[in-house]
Every structure is written in structure tokens, then in C-alpha cells.
Amino acid sequence: MKIKAAEAIVKCLEAEKVKVVFGYPGGAVLPLYEALRNSDIRHILVRQEQSAAHMASGYGRALDEVGVCIATSGPGATNLITGIATAYMDSIPLVAITGQVLSDCIGKDMFQEADIIGATQSFTKNSYLVKDAKELPRIIKEAFFIASSGRKGPVLIDIPKDVQDELIEFKYPEKVDIRGYKPTLSGNPRQIKRAVELINKSKRPIVCIGGGIRYGNATEELKKFIEKSKLPVVCSLMGVDGFPNKSPYFAGLIGSHGYNYANRAMNDSDLIIVIGARFADRSTSMMNKNNVQNIIHIDIDPAEIGKNMPAKVPIVGDAKEILNDLLEYDYDLDHNEWLYELQENRNNYLSKSLASSSLLNPKLFISKISEQMGDDGIWVADVGLNQIWAAHSFMVSGSKLFLTSGGLGTMGYSLPSSIGAKIACPNKTVISSMGDGGVQMLMSDLAVAREHNVGVKFIIFNNGKLGMVRELQKNAYGEKSYFGTDVGFNPNFMKIAEAYNIKGMKISKEDEMDNAINEMLKDDEPFILECIVDPEIPSVPRLGGKKNE
């Protein structure tokens, strides 16, 4: 029996166990929406398509599944772009479905026509323009496979409206076979052996983890490996939730906004073992590349190995598999002094960083909340000063997640993606932390939280500035150079809360923190907590003009 291609799309989504899609309807996806209306898949209507992509991203990351977003042709599709690029940079599994104008009208500048395949080409893992409805089941199967395997990422499927209306015989393929796509999962045993030899010979080794630990579900394996080898661990921004930061082996966050001593440790080490990280510009900006002696680079994407730093031992494969391989060897290192030095540095740093002040110390506040949010909570940090504060102070334990836009640095990411994460995991505490700049980028999607009773706790650190850019201006051109970074007018966020029928609270002093946390976490309702913070609080002390951390 033949069915409409639009119904086939929905059947494919069901076969992929998709329960929720985030979208915004329009003319070019009418047939698809008609098919969705008759299915059990839940549709969340966003208020701006960019939020649909971010919500799908938060949803996908929270569940380790593929998030799905839908938009119509033209402006609907172009609004998705920032969300797709964000997902690409951070390797987030995402399938974006866009409507397209009628097949025989493509290229004629029709109403709401945009070449979305062309526009997103350089930041999608793959994309399809569906010209023949019969191809749809194969394409959707491939899209989900590509998005969620190897180095994960976004896949876009652009479907002309008339194609959605065609009648096809529906059969969902059981297997995918793409000749040019066979991700390497197992590490080369010879390279692994070489790596172990290097580790055992090293005096000041350090492990540097990235998002690949979480994406590869390798947190347990990493813990076991570290306990066995006793190697110290630093993380990149994407790797914050990869290793418990109370572990004696944890040595901090590296990079342009990392801990000073962690960056120093990278420079002082004689062996760096990179696992599941790109080792990108921001992570390595504080490193003296001439000092770096040996690098073992483990990543699932061969193109990342040797791209930014030369690797002595490259190992392509899945972090979980390779860590399991590494666990089979014995480690005998003499590096106690090195470990002790790192631990002392870290404790010194934390005691200063989390110090009390009569005004509100956002780092202290973040660490307190993260301790009380449950061992399975999800923190979604936006971009800017607040992101660095959160990355420094979020207490990692249990299966807690720390989600943020690390690669693209997309302001506005937190609000929608936290909603997506909470829809995915309604029983977990989900906290979104933002600045007063970032919250206003996609603030309209607070409506989604209210409409669907999504109990995200939104924290706005309000300093009336675009603090991160302001800090860059200060460090580049001096204090008198502030320009365009003063948020001249902010709405009354408490009235915004009221307008969206969301409970709100505003605090500005340290002694109000505990009460605020209690109020905020006492039920499962959405909540807006506005924290007034001093605009002179820097991202990291180093960049605030003080010499020592």
C-alpha cells in the first residue's frame, strides 16, 4: 500500500524512536505537519527557529540521542543556521528537517526560497536535498546514523513540498551502507602499546580531556584508567563534565580562560595525553608550543589529530574502546611530586576563587547550586563571563552534565537548550545560567517553558554589561575604550517573569544566596533568578588585571 511521503517521514522518525520534535510550521512543511498531527510524536512549538535547533541540541545531549528540529523553507530554514553551526562545532547529534519550495520551482527565487543546503554546507556533517520521494527512507536512516556515529554532528534534510505529497511504498531500511563513511572505532594496538611505553617513561605526564569523553560515554572508563595510572587530569571547556573535579587527580580547566596553574602544568609537562579533544586554539592559547615535548592524541576524528599540534602517537578511535585497551596495561610511574604540586595549586586556586564577599560572588554561588542540584543534574551555561564562571565552579559528580556552546560560542544557547534538556529529562534538575546579554537573545522562548511546564531554573547574572567583550576591550585597548558593551537599557526581568507567569526572584548579596537556592529548587516549576553582580568581576583573575590566581 502506498502512503504519502510526509507520512513516511513520520514513520521513519518513529522507527528512530523520536518522541519529541522542536519546530515551527510554514507553507513548505504543511504536508509534514499534517502527518505529525496524526502521530504520537510530540511537537514543541518554539517562538524562533534558532531555538528549535538549540532545544533539539539540548534534548539530544541530555539523552545521548539525536535531537530533531523542523522548520519551513526560506526564513524558517535560515533561522536554524546558528543552531546547526553550534551543533557542528560541538559535535552534537542533530537532524534538521527543512521544507523547500516545489521541486520544479527551485532556483527561480520563489516566495520563501533559500538555498539552505548551500548555506549550511560548511557546517553540516552531511546534507540531502530530496528530489525523489522514494529515496526518503534511505536518506532518513542514513541521516540518523551519520548524526549519531563517529564524530557526531548535524545533518540537514531539505524536502520540497511536492516531494512530501508524493505517494511511495514505505519500507524502512534495516541497515545503512555508505561506501565513503566507515568511522574507525578501535585503536591501533601498536600505537596503544607505544602510548603505554611513553606514559611509563614520563615524569610529568598530564591527561587532557575534551567533549569526546562524554560523547563517547567513557566517563567510567576514564575514572578507572586514572585510578589505575594515577595520572593528573585537566579538561577543555567541552570536557568540564568528563571527570569529577573533587578527585585528587583533577587539575583544572585549561585554555585562554582556564586556570593559570593548569596552563602552566601543560607547559611544564613532559607528556600530554589528549583524549577526545580537538586541542583547539582557545585550549592551547596559553601553551608555549616550543615547550611541548610529547603528545599522545586520541580522537575519533582523524582530521583533528595533528591539526593544531603535532602528535607523537596518534590513536584514532572511540574513547571508550581505547581507554578499555589502556586499562589492560600496568602503569608504574614515579610522579608523586608532580601530582602533589598540582593538587596544592588547585586547592589554593579554589579557596581564592570561591571566597566570600559581601556582594555576590557568582563562582561561589554556582558551586553551591551545583552541589545541591542532585548527582544527575544538568547545567546549561550560556556564553560570556557567566560561561567561564560556571566552567570554573560547576561541581562535577555522579552523572551531572555541563552543556555549553564551546566551539561556536553562541550567545543565547542556554535558554532554549536548557528547555530541550529538561523536556528530555523531566525528573532531573536543569539549570540555565546566563548573562543579561545572552538571556535577551532568545528570551521569547520562555513561553515554551511556561506553556509546557518545563521546570528549568533560569539564572540571570545581571551586570548591565556585555562583560566578556568589555573585558576584551579593556585588555586590548585600555579601560577608556569601552564601546558598545554597556547594555544601556535592560527590561525589568521580574516583570518579564510575571508576564510569562513564571516565578521570579532578585538577589544582590551573598547572604541572600541560600534562601534563593531553597526557593528556586523547592519545586519543579520554571523559575527566574536574577543576580545583580559587580561589572568589574573578571572572567578569570588574570584577565582582571591582577597578577596571581
Added chain:
Amino acid sequence: MNKKFILSILVENYSGTLSKVAGLFTRRGYNIDSLNVAETQDPKLSRITVAVTGDGYIIEQITKQLHKLINVIKITTLTEETSVQRELMMIKVNAVGSKRTEIIQIVGIFKSTIADVNTKNLTVVITGTEEKNNAILELLKPYGIVEMTRTGPTALERG
């Protein structure tokens, strides 16, 4: 050290594949010296031949990034030693009076052909390595070249 390389890229013949391959060069800031593409004996596959100039690091990066494209099946890096390389060139050259005989002689020496003739000029077609084609081009330049086109190399691995 910069060197000329030829990348022979076997791809699945889907719409947009060429644009993805070419776009990758633009996006990553690599320069293409020449590019040509055509179907292979298997109509599902095409071969894209790209000539690039770069050092070992650049070529490695290009190859790794190309491999990430889903529709790319195989990439072979070809050098002059490891492959047979040819490019096609057409030159429309002024050929009036006694010059005509001279040009026909040059064409003969280079085993090229004359594809079009009229009273004012000749169109010479030559297939050869880049060096051979450069050589005939230099010889024909003094006669006055009206128009010309060349394909850039296409290549196949030896053996």
C-alpha cells in the same frame, strides 16, 4: 616546502558532491590550481581530479578533511613519478601568409592537431604533460594568440 600535488578523489555521484568538495577548499583556505570531474566506468561514481600546491602539512589536512565528506570514497595523492598525467589545451593562433607553414611545422613536431582552420587563424589542439603544453605555448606566443583554454591535469595512478 611547497610542491604540486594532484589529488584523485573518487566520489559517489550525488547532486551537490562537487560543490561540497570545492567548497571545502574555499572554507579551509586552500587554493585549487585546477579541477576537473567526470563520471567513471561506474555511473554511480565520479572522479574529481584536483591540482593543488602546498606543503606536506597542507596536503595532509586537505586529505583528512576531504575524507570527512560522506560521499568521498577514496583519495589518492598522485605525483609525477607515481602517475600518468595529461592536460588538454586548445590555442587559437594568428596564422596569416607564410606564418601558417611555420605553425603547421611546430604542430607536427609536438604531435598535436589542427582542429579548425580559417583564413586568419588556426586552432591547435594538444594533449600532453603540463611541461609539453607550456613549451608549445611559448613557441606559438610570438605569432599572436587570439584565445586559449587548458584543462589542468587529469591523472591516473601507474600500474
